[in-house]
Amino acid sequence: MAEYEAAGEEVELDEARVEAIREAVDQGDSALVSRLLEPLHAADIADLLEQIGATERRELLALWSGEIDGDVLSELDETIREEVIESLPPEVVAEAVRDLDTDDVVDILEDLEAPAQGKILDALELVDRVAVEQAMSFPEGSAGRLMQREVVVAPEHWTVGDAIDFLREATALPDQFYHVILVDPRMKPLGYITLGRLLSARRDVRLKDITEDSFRTVVATEEEEEVAYIFNQYHLISCPVVDENDRLVGVITIDDAMNVLDEEHEEDMLLLAGVGEEASVFDGxxxxxxxxxxxxxxxxxxxxxxxxxxxxxxxxxxxxxxxxxxxxxxxxxxxxxxxxxxxxxxxxxxxxxxxxxxxxxxxxxxxxxxxxxxxxxxxxxxxxxxxxxxxxxxxxxxxxxxxxxxxxxxxxxxxxxxxxxxxxxxxxxxxxxxxxxxxxxxxxxxxxxxxxxxxx
Amino acid sequence: MAEYEAAGEEVELDEARVEAIREAVDQGDSALVSRLLEPLHAADIADLLEQIGATERRELLALWSGEIDGDVLSELDETIREEVIESLPPEVVAEAVRDLDTDDVVDILEDLEAPAQGKILDALELVDRVAVEQAMSFPEGSAGRLMQREVVVAPEHWTVGDAIDFLREATALPDQFYHVILVDPRMKPLGYITLGRLLSARRDVRLKDITEDSFRTVVATEEEEEVAYIFNQYHLISCPVVDENDRLVGVITIDDAMNVLDEEHEEDMLLLAGVGEEASVFDGxxxxxxxxxxxxxxxxxxxxxxxxxxxxxxxxxxxxxxxxxxxxxxxxxxxxxxxxxxxxxxxxxxxxxxxxxxxxxxxxxxxxxxxxxxxxxxxxxxxxxxxxxxxxxxxxxxxxxxxxxxxxxxxxxxxxxxxxxxxxxxxxxxxxxxxxxxxxxxxxxxxxxxxxxxxx
Known part of the structure; x- marks a missing residue:
């Protein structure tokens, strides 16, 4: 019971906590820093690192570096991320990125210089490294860069029972998935079934009879702006990505699309005001x-x-x-x-x-x-x-x-x-x-x- | 096979189709109008109605009104929606809204005048009407207005097997759900389990051992801007909504949060330019x-x-x-x-x-x-x-x-x-x-x- 009570605590990064952490850093109290950071969500830790000054950030990382995880790196603003990665020992960075999904690793790599990129690629297991390098081969800002390669597929002749048995026996399912994608023998996506529908249907129902109406696919070279539009327009939760031969190569989930939409808005607002699209409040x-x-x-x-x-x-x-x-x-x-x-x-x-x-x-x-x-x-x-x-x-x-x-x-x-x-x-x-x-x-x-x- | 092939066709609203539909309206060819509109997604039909002129819109609706569905009304821009609803026979509107989730009905009602509101409320079944009226009792722009009341919950002592059996026997599950919410006997949410995790876990695993780390709840009176921030910051897919006594009253899904985020951006951009926040390109x-x-x-x-x-x-x-x-x-x-x-x-x-x-x-x-x-x-x-x-x-x-x-x-x-x-x-x-x-x-x-x- 204790675990999920703690998870439900919803500790937020308020001013009092920021001050307490700053004080602990000042006093060089590494244990206290860890205790104060521990209940925070990675996104809030990243916000904290962004909001304090460069000197304080270095001090904090020195006290806490061993515990930084990939999610924090992934949440950091690009301007700060490069600085943080450079200040960390290579083995810490390697350990941190190893836990991330490949799409998040790609997102981190995109903004780094070649030597830093190499350091991270070397740290990955071979299979992840290949996946990351393949994603990086798509143009920047394309659907191929956004997608995760981990997909859950089923042949078109399967029943609900087949799919459920398969899922229960699968050893490595993606961290996040919302649909089972139906494919033909050439791996062309034909439709998808939501997990909710799958769970509530009878075992003998054929998957192709319960596919969603709003099914769409995007091509891997499509621009991410178009992807965000499709998610927003058709209220998608996930969207299969295909190559030029219509074969399934990955899937984009709505959280990535929401992120792109957010960046597109920022870009419009900043361009309209005559500021470079990459402007951030953390720039020097x-x-x-x-x-x-x-x-x-x-x-x-x-x-x-x-x-x-x-x-x-x-x-x-x-x-x-x-x-x-x-x-x-x-x-x-x-x-x-x-x-x-x-x-x-x-x-x-x-x-x-x-x-x-x-x-x-x-x-x-x-x-x-x-x-x-x-x-x-x-x-x-x-x-x-x-x-x-x-x-x-x-x-x-x-x-x-x-x-x-x-x-x-x-x-x-x-x-x-x-x-x-x-x-x-x-x-x-x-x-x-x-x-x-x-x-x-x-x-x-x-x-x-x-x-x-x-x-x- | 035919059904899902058709679903995968991805007909878009391009200029050629808009022109073809306009011509069909001009000729008063009701069958052709229906045939051209039929493969389009409700969001695209709404876009079409928005982009043509008021006279043309009236003509199109007269030719096609019997077939308009709730999703199209739900997707329409507020400025146009009121006009469309007024031009439709009351029984068509009633039929259209009856299929919608309660949160979408609330979204439509918010922008209507009292007599039109009454017309729609009268058309709803009693249980939906109560749900809608309860949602409308929350302040405009609050989490209570955004949430759907249909939730899937499980008591904290259940195992994966209990949950799966329950879902398979349930007669009325929500259209969209991504989590099973764990509640205590007082209906206080304690955590949630993704359907993917549920499907891949062993039957004897206890639900409370596989809850997600990123669990958050919001209070129904919270502002929707805060809700959108929480979804974006913590990468949520859905978020339980509680009343002032911490009891579960509904759930907000990411597509609604994405919508709010989009509107907040629009508001910022328009306010910054000195335009009222409600400005739309469809205004007269x-x-x-x-x-x-x-x-x-x-x-x-x-x-x-x-x-x-x-x-x-x-x-x-x-x-x-x-x-x-x-x-x-x-x-x-x-x-x-x-x-x-x-x-x-x-x-x-x-x-x-x-x-x-x-x-x-x-x-x-x-x-x-x-x-x-x-x-x-x-x-x-x-x-x-x-x-x-x-x-x-x-x-x-x-x-x-x-x-x-x-x-x-x-x-x-x-x-x-x-x-x-x-x-x-x-x-x-x-x-x-x-x-x-x-x-x-x-x-x-x-x-x-x-x-x-x-x-x-």
């Missing part, structure tokens, strides 16, 4: 600069476009300096509107809610909404502008420029990602910079152009 | 205006802060009109840097990678990276500015303003979401507007302030 300042500086430099030049537009109107501004103060309002509100429209479009493209079937309708919707927003904002800005600046013509110019820029922003916000997608690029890639450049240039052009015509 | 123009206009109006006033700052320097600009042209460069590049820093921080808060344990280190990292970016951008802008404008002092002013604003942007980008989180608010909420207001105001202030001191 230099890695951070490397991710962000390129887009900042690009923006420096696109912003110069606005400066150029404004410089064409220097005579206008010289004649009426108040224009310089109010002109950013139109540009800035346009930037926000463009970002709104962009975020909805990028998201809809990712979930495939925006397709060629409804693109025209969505663009029309955006432009209509943009025009309505523009009119409302124009009325407010026109009235306030007239009152504050004491010139109804100035109010009129502000209002007209606002309407124009809101429509351009709405249109640009949806057209830029649609166009990137059409050319096979990631719709989130740099769209933010494109769209705000567009709304800045249009904002200044419309406002200063109208001002030149109306006010001078 | 009026709904779109309602979501976006509030933030645009807020931005109109925050942008006026920049205008006010600039107006304080009108004398400076009047003396040197070129300043008006170049001043947006510093503000705009600051806005991009702030957005970068913000996106990383919001994401890290969502994944709990940014906590009070490492907040100080992350802020320091941001400011350091901001300073380095600032220096590099300052050198470029200073040199180009000197060359283009022919005045090294102007180059110097641009460079110094750039460094200042880059540091402010990096600092603000991480402090704004941290502060919102500290006050219990969503860190993504309006942070974009706060940060760009900050970088705009600082950009203009630093540049025009320095220009007044150095150039005049």
């Amino acid at each position: 300042p230099i890695a951070t600069v490397r991710q962000r500086l390129p887009w900042l430099v690009v923006n420096l030049f696109t912003a110069s476009l606005s400066a150029f537009v404004i410089s064409r109107f220097e005579a206008t501004i010289a004649a009426l300096v108040a224009l310089a103060a109010v002109m950013p309002i139109v540009a800035s509100t346009g930037g926000i509107a463009g970002t709104q429209s962009l975020a909805v479009a990028v998201r809809a493209l990712a979930t495939r809610d925006l397709t060629s079937s409804n693109a025209r309708r969505v663009v029309l919707r955006e432009v209509t909404a943009g025009a309505i927003n523009g009119v409302v904002l124009a009325v407010i800005l026109g009235l306030v502008g007239t009152l504050v600046l004491g010139d109804p013509w100035m109010g009129l110019v502000l209002a007209l420029a606002m309407i124009t820029n809101q429509i351009v922003a709405a249109f640009g916000g949806v057209m830029v990602p649609l166009t990137l997608e059409r050319f096979g690029l990631d719709p989130a890639l740099a769209s933010g910079t494109f769209v705000t450049t567009l709304t800045d240039v249009m904002g200044y052009l419309a406002f200063l152009g109208l001002a030149t015509m109306v006010l001078l | 123009p009026i709904a779109t205006v309602r979501q976006r206009l509030p933030w645009l109006v807020v931005n109109l006033f925050t942008a006026s802060l920049s205008a006010f700052v600039i107006s304080r320097f009108e004398a400076t600009i009047a003396a040197l009109v070129a300043l008006a042209a170049v001043m947006p460069i510093v503000a705009s590049t600051g806005g991009i840097a702030g957005t970068q820093s913000l996106a990383v921080a919001v994401r890290a808060l969502a994944t709990r990678d940014l906590t009070s344990s490492n907040a100080r280190r992350v802020v320091l990292r941001e400011v350091t990276a901001g300073a380095i970016n600032g220096v590099v951008l300052a050198v470029i802008l200073g040199l180009v500015g000197t060359l283009v404008l022919g005045d090294p002092w102007m180059g110097l002013v641009l460079a110094l303003a750039m460094i200042t604003n880059q540091i402010v942007a990096a600092f603000g980008g991480v402090m704004v979401p941290l502060t919102l989180e500290r006050f219990g608010l969503d860190p993504a909420l309006a942070s974009g507007t706060f940060v760009t207001t900050l970088t705009d105001v600082m950009g203009y202030l630093a540049f025009l302030g320095l220009a007044t001191m150095v150039l005049l």
Whole structure:
């Protein structure tokens, strides 16, 4: 009874425990460190290692290194993992990875340099090593890298009784499996049966009569993004992976797909904000600069476009300096509107809610909404502008420029990602910079152009 | 054999099929519409209904309404679902929802108005109706709303053989279940056993000796965001739900958690862009205006802060009109840097990678990276500015303003979401507007302030 009571304790990594562990590390109390870490889930230990500083991390690992297990390495953020693996004695790393499923070993190896990779491969048993090397032969980010090779299959003529007897006698079943996959003699998957269905069916029922409706397979070279989409769209729990000849080579489970979905979201959000897709809060300042500086430099030049537009109107501004103060309002509100429209479009493209079937309708919707927003904002800005600046013509110019820029922003916000997608690029890639450049240039052009015509 | 071959066909909703269905609807060919829709997964049919226009959707439903099933309703986007349910005859809706699991019925009911809710509740069998009404008694967005009430439990003294015999004799097992939950006589969950483990263990092994290590439970009133975090963090496949007395009341499966995770991401991305969290590409123009206009109006006033700052320097600009042209460069590049820093921080808060344990280190990292970016951008802008404008002092002013604003942007980008989180608010909420207001105001202030001191 004691074992499962302990398992049910659900110890979480709260601030108090983090502080207690830090203190134990400070005092070099190896026994206390082990006692505090022991009830924690590997994912929480990894979080702890990520959140403390590099010096503290080295000290903690020195006190605790003998006990680190593969699951902790597997849960660590890539930026930290390499550092941790390098700081551990090779035999500890070898021991740690030996317990992992091959898909988790592949995940760890992907981000390591060649010498560190070799060290880990050498530590594996031959059969695992072959499995890992085969998985690594698939392109990075493909279904082949995600899948586990351990599968449970049954020939198509088996009954429920045959399958149950087989499972009960099998000596090495995968850690996690949810389906028995039905295959033909060429190992082509034909369908699968959930374990729940298997358990509740009569022994003489034929497996092929109780397969699931939602059966799908993916090809090993398929991109992981597509795999995550299929899991999410069709509510799959696991999905067999086949080679180019339709033969079963492995299976992907939903936890891996959930992970990919999570990373895809992160990538969209970061790309949209002009940050390299690999950005992490654990990166050092230099890695951070490397991710962000390129887009900042690009923006420096696109912003110069606005400066150029404004410089064409220097005579206008010289004649009426108040224009310089109010002109950013139109540009800035346009930037926000463009970002709104962009975020909805990028998201809809990712979930495939925006397709060629409804693109025209969505663009029309955006432009209509943009025009309505523009009119409302124009009325407010026109009235306030007239009152504050004491010139109804100035109010009129502000209002007209606002309407124009809101429509351009709405249109640009949806057209830029649609166009990137059409050319096979990631719709989130740099769209933010494109769209705000567009709304800045249009904002200044419309406002200063109208001002030149109306006010001078 | 024919059944599962057909199941393995994996018909997808491609452009050709969408076109064929539209044509069949146009011609009013009800038989053809049915034939084209029949092999599609409910999720794909829902996508189709979402992507076509409202008129076409009404026509399609009129031709096909008798065959619509609960899964299609369940997969539909909320904005469209209400419209579809209203357009269908009540008996069709009743028939459709009767096949659904109670958690899916709850999901449909949540977004409907009271009369439509009543119509659906009346259609349910009494036992399902009670289950649905109990689930609806939990707060919206809680674990109680997500869970299915159908669970498979075993007393703690059972052996593997007892459990297998029980499952084989049970008449009504849930559609989906992955674990047998071990409970004490008070229905307190003690642990769970995966079906795979159950199938492969000897009949005389006691269930409590083969429970999973990663067992967790959640309380029914817990927020769904927390549930999604637990699934993702601890790689759960299912998770028992308990009431305030620790008694088992239901179970949440990973597909529901994946859905929540997906929605949370969407919310973060849309909130960050200043769009209401419920925004969808299927909304009409009026709904779109309602979501976006509030933030645009807020931005109109925050942008006026920049205008006010600039107006304080009108004398400076009047003396040197070129300043008006170049001043947006510093503000705009600051806005991009702030957005970068913000996106990383919001994401890290969502994944709990940014906590009070490492907040100080992350802020320091941001400011350091901001300073380095600032220096590099300052050198470029200073040199180009000197060359283009022919005045090294102007180059110097641009460079110094750039460094200042880059540091402010990096600092603000991480402090704004941290502060919102500290006050219990969503860190993504309006942070974009706060940060760009900050970088705009600082950009203009630093540049025009320095220009007044150095150039005049």
